[in-house]
Amino acid sequence: MGADMCGIVGYTGGRQAAEILLNGLKRLEYRGYDSAGLAVCDENGTVKLVKAVGKIHNLVERTKQGKVLPGCCGIGHTRWATHGEPNEKNAHPHISGAFREERSDYSTDDVIGVHNGIIENYEELREKLLRHGYEFYSDTDTEVAIKIVDYYYRKYKIGPIDAINRMMVRVRGSYALALMFRDYPGEIYVARKDSPLIIGIAGEESFLASDVTAMLNYTRTVYYIGNLQSARLAPGEAHFYDLNGDEIRIPETEVTWDAADVGKNGYQHFMMKEIHEQPQAVRGTLESVLKEDEIDFSCAGIDDTLLEKTESVCVIACGSAWHVGMTAQYVMEDLAQIPVRVELASEFRYRRILPQENALAVIISQSGETADSLEGLRIAKEKGIRTLGIVNVEGSTIAREADHGLYTKAGPEIAVATTKAFSSQLMLIYLLSVKMAYVKGRIGADAYCSCVQELRALPGKIERLLDEQERIQWFASKYANTKDAFFIGRGADYAISLEGSLKLKEITYIHSEAYAAGELKHGTISLIEERTPVIGVLTQKRLLEKTVSNMKECKARGAYLIAITDRKNELIDGSMDFVIRIPETDEHFSGILAVVPLQLLGYYISVSKGLDVDKPRNLAKSVTVE
Numbered sequence: 201m202g203a204d205m206c207g208i209v210g211y212t213g214g215r216q217a218a219e220i221l222l223n224g225l226k227r228l229e230y231r232g233y234d235s236a237g238l239a240v241c242d243e244n245g246t247v248k249l250v251k252a253v254g255k256i257h258n259l260v261e262r263t264k265q266g267k268v269l270p271g272c273c274g275i276g277h278t279r280w281a282t283h284g285e286p287n288e289k290n291a292h293p294h295i296s297g298a299f300r301e302e303r304s305d306y307s308t309d310d311v312i313g314v315h316n317g318i319i320e321n322y323e324e325l326r327e328k329l330l331r332h333g334y335e336f337y338s339d340t341d342t343e344v345a346i347k348i349v350d351y352y353y354r355k356y357k358i359g360p361i362d363a364i365n366r367m368m369v370r371v372r373g374s375y376a377l378a379l380m381f382r383d384y385p386g387e388i389y390v391a392r393k394d395s396p397l398i399i400g401i402a403g404e405e406s407f408l409a410s411d412v413t414a415m416l417n418y419t420r421t422v423y424y425i426g427n428l429q430s431a432r433l434a435p436g437e438a439h440f441y442d443l444n445g446d447e448i449r450i451p452e453t454e455v456t457w458d459a460a461d462v463g464k465n466g467y468q469h470f471m472m473k474e475i476h477e478q479p480q481a482v483r484g485t486l487e488s489v490l491k492e493d494e495i496d497f498s499c500a501g502i503d504d505t506l507l508e509k510t511e512s513v514c515v516i517a518c519g520s521a522w523h524v525g526m527t528a529q530y531v532m533e534d535l536a537q538i539p540v541r542v543e544l545a546s547e548f549r550y551r552r553i554l555p556q557e558n559a560l561a562v563i564i565s566q567s568g569e570t571a572d573s574l575e576g577l578r579i580a581k582e583k584g585i586r587t588l589g590i591v592n593v594e595g596s597t598i599a600r601e602a603d604h605g606l607y608t609k610a611g612p613e614i615a616v617a618t619t620k621a622f623s624s625q626l627m628l629i630y631l632l633s634v635k636m637a638y639v640k641g642r643i644g645a646d647a648y649c650s651c652v653q654e655l656r657a658l659p660g661k662i663e664r665l666l667d668e669q670e671r672i673q674w675f676a677s678k679y680a681n682t683k684d685a686f687f688i689g690r691g692a693d694y695a696i697s698l699e700g701s702l703k704l705k706e707i708t709y710i711h712s713e714a715y716a717a718g719e720l721k722h723g724t725i726s727l728i729e730e731r732t733p734v735i736g737v738l739t740q741k742r743l744l745e746k747t748v749s750n751m752k753e754c755k756a757r758g759a760y761l762i763a764i765t766d767r768k769n770e771l772i773d774g775s776m777d778f779v780i781r782i783p784e785t786d787e788h789f790s791g792i793l794a795v796v797p798l799q800l801l802g803y804y805i806s807v808s809k810g811l812d813v814d815k816p817r818n819l820a821k822s823v824t825v826e
Contacts, residue, residue, distance in 0.1 A: 206233045207278040208314050208397065209414050210378045210388045213405030213435045217274035218266025224407075224414035225256050225276050229815065233278035234286035238263065239293040239312045242271035245385040247306045251291040268304075272435075273386045275378045277314035289338045296350035299337040310382050311350040315342040316410055317375035317395040325370070345377060353381070360389045361441050364430045368393065368443060374571060376410055388433040392425045396569045396596065399423045401452075404436035412455055412593075413612050420455045424595040453595050469813040471615035471707070475799050476666055481620040482792065483659040484609030485627045493652050495635040500588070500604040504639045511558040513540045514585070516548050516576035520618045520702060521564035524625040526695035528562070531630065531788050535637035545572035553583050561585045562632075566613060566621040568596020577601060590628050592621050606632075615814045617707050619799050622699065623662070626792045630655060633788070654786045658793070661783040665796045669804075672797055675762070675778055676804030680708075682733055686724070686754075687714040687798075689737035690747050696737050696791040700764075700798030707806040707816050717750040730758035735798070738765040738772060739782075739790035748775055764794050 207228030211220045217240050225236055236259045237251035248269050252258040256278070263269050277292035288301055296311040306312060319325070322341035325348050330336075334347050348370060353363035360381050374394035381389065390397055390408055400407040402419035409415050412422060423438060425431055429448070432439045440450045467473035489497055497503075513532060515525030525542040532540045545563075549572060561580035565573045568591035577598055580587050589602030592610050599605045608624035634655070638648040685704055687697035694716045701714035715724055717736070728734070734754045738744050748771050751761050755775070763776040766784045773779065782793040806813045 206316065206410075207414065208275070208316055208376055208378055208408065208410040209277075210275045210390075210408035210433070211405070212273040212386055212388055212433055214272060215405070216266065216270065217272050218263060218269040220407075220418070221274050221276035222256070222260055222263070222266050223417065224409060225259070225278055227414040227416075228278055228409070228411055229256055235288070235291035236276070236278045237291045237293050237314075238266075238269060238274060238276045239306070239314075239380060240269040240271040240274035241380055241385050243385060245307060245382055246271070247309070247312060247380065247382065248304050249293060249295070249306045249312065250304065251288045251293075253286055253288060253291065273380065273388065275312070275314050275380060275388060285339065290340050292342060294338065294340065294343045294346045296347050298335055307382065310353060311346055311379055313342075313346045313349070313377060313379040315345055315375055315377050316397075317377075317393070318373045319345050319371055319375065320373040321371065322373075341373075345371060345375060346379070349379060360384060360387075361430055361432060361445055364389060364391045365441070365443055365445055367391070368428055368430070378408055386434060389430065390425065390433065391430045393427050394571065394574065394597070396567070397425050398595075399425060399431060399433065399438050401436060401438055406433040406435060406438060408433060413614070416455065422453050422455055422595075423450045424453065424600070425450065426600075427597070468807075469615065469803075471617055471619060471799075471803055471813050474613055474615055474620045475796070475803065477611070478620045478623045478796065479659040479663045479666070481608070481610040481624045482627050482662060485607075485624040486631070486655060486659070488607065488609055489628075489631055490652070490656075493649060495631050495638075495652065497604075497606065497632075497635065500606045502588070502604050506586075507636045508639045509558050510538065510560045510636065512538055512556060513560050513562060514556075514580070515540065515542045515562045515564065516545050516573055516580065517542075517564040518545050518570055518572055520622050520699055521566065521570075521573070521625060523695055523699040523702070524564055524622060524629055525562070526698060527626060527692055527791050528629045528633065530692040530695060532633040532636065535633045535642060535788060536640055537642050538636070538640075543576065545570065545576040548572075549575045549579055553579055555583050556585055559585045561587045562590060563587060563598055563602060564590045564625055565596075565598050566592045566608075566610075566618060566625075568593045568598040570598075574598055574601070590625055592624070616816055617703055617799075617802070617813075622795065623792055626795075627655070627658070630789050630792070651786065651788075654789055658785065658789060661785060661793055662796055664783055665793060669800055672780065672800045673804045676801055677808045679733055679760075680805050680808035682710060682731075684727065684729075685710055685712045685733045685735065686720075686728070686759075687712065687735045687737070688717040688720060688747065688750060689714075689740075690717050690743040691740045692788070692791050693737035693740050693743070693747070693794070696794045696798070697735070699795055700735060700737070700801070703799055703802035704805065707802050707813055708809060708811065709817070710805070717747040720750050721753065725753065725757065728754050728757045728759050732759045733762060734759040735762045735764065735801075736776075737794050737798075738763050738767065739787055739794055741767075741787060744769070745771065748772060751775065764797055766790055766793070
């Protein structure tokens, strides 16, 4: 038993709900899932429920395009299981009574709901409910959450909001919860703690979703419900409540993304579309803080004095965002000459963190909802450390809770494997490093201007790189059946090697490792066999010769050498089997160019293997549970 996460949708209004819910779930397919389900209530209070294992189209077929679920109010869910088998009993929605696969009418159940997150004290609650006569049919903690709401609703004969508030006080963990009550047809009730949930209104219709992309076709007016808050949705209405049950006001937000941004625009996969959107994403991110030729972070409440006083930086992140942090360590320490630590958020939250004077914690997350990163942010704040969130989603929890917030301008990123969000995060790190170096007097006005001009040129250089894909496609088809691959580099090149390796393994399922080049001979070189690909990132001039030497050691043991470099060099050309050249730039910023061919390499190998590039197995887009 344990956490479920992925996609939540809900609708109440004048149209048939099932079709709108199915469209919303399709929009959330990119998040990864193993089962899906819908519950729809008609005007008579008759609730029907359908679940299906596997892809959304299985649910579409089972509901006959939603036609077997009449009614204008409903909730839906895609489940990505961390515990409990992907079967119909464990799929959402869950109910307060008994579930049988042959049963479709659930009108006798008081509460039906869907949930993202994890209920940490579910065993204790389950025991309590068993003592009060409840029976359990699933292996999920969600069933416990639904039934504890039902318990309070029945026992105290109180309204839905009061029952939900009692649940929130009793439950430990994270959740985005959407519920329908038999006695309140046409209404949906929601609650949130540490898992994203967004409410949208358009005319006489109300929508809810765990990701704004699910409702973009219907509305741009949204509300970001806060932690430990609940809401009641009726057609065209949303009422918000605090933990005391008092009604509160939440400001509305206008979403600026276009619904077309979440389409493929003629590309075979979202990932390839997003690789090609990198120049636009990086340029937009740059221009958001560049006023003429001056880097200006006033939009985030960051002035020169704050940067000048900063004596150390701690980057807290997970996955690809952690690789951005690794790049920050090399670039920021070299330019600004201050110590930078890079922390895996899942480790940082369990370490003894000492108070640090004049430190800045930088929390990087595409979604702004990553559970471990969010907890790292909160721990840093508890220790009195000033926090800066770098996120892509406006209104996200990290954006709201950080002392300062910078937004990447990547637009919606649908593919599970990040590309444009990664590049946009890198751009903000470069800008932050250059500005900090300048206000601290580590670089002069001429060097500062030169860095700004180099940063301005990067989007155009990415465009040039994207025009030269054929050689990478050829190489990918040749090496699609490889079993192992190794990525190596030194300094900032090592950080980009980590990202290249992750891209390969997450979408091709090829075993891949990234190493600081000097570490190869400390054991790992024993894994090199005939024709094993060794990809070296070679952009750091003073480290290049040593990395090439490490690669030649691999070649002597049968490896096939691939170089990503911005240099024409006899040493490289004479040693490598395959060379991919990137445009020259200041070597502090070369990572944003070097990562592009590595993204393309992973993409083309995945396509050659016939895999689902956008939805790799076992992965979800944003990890909102621990």
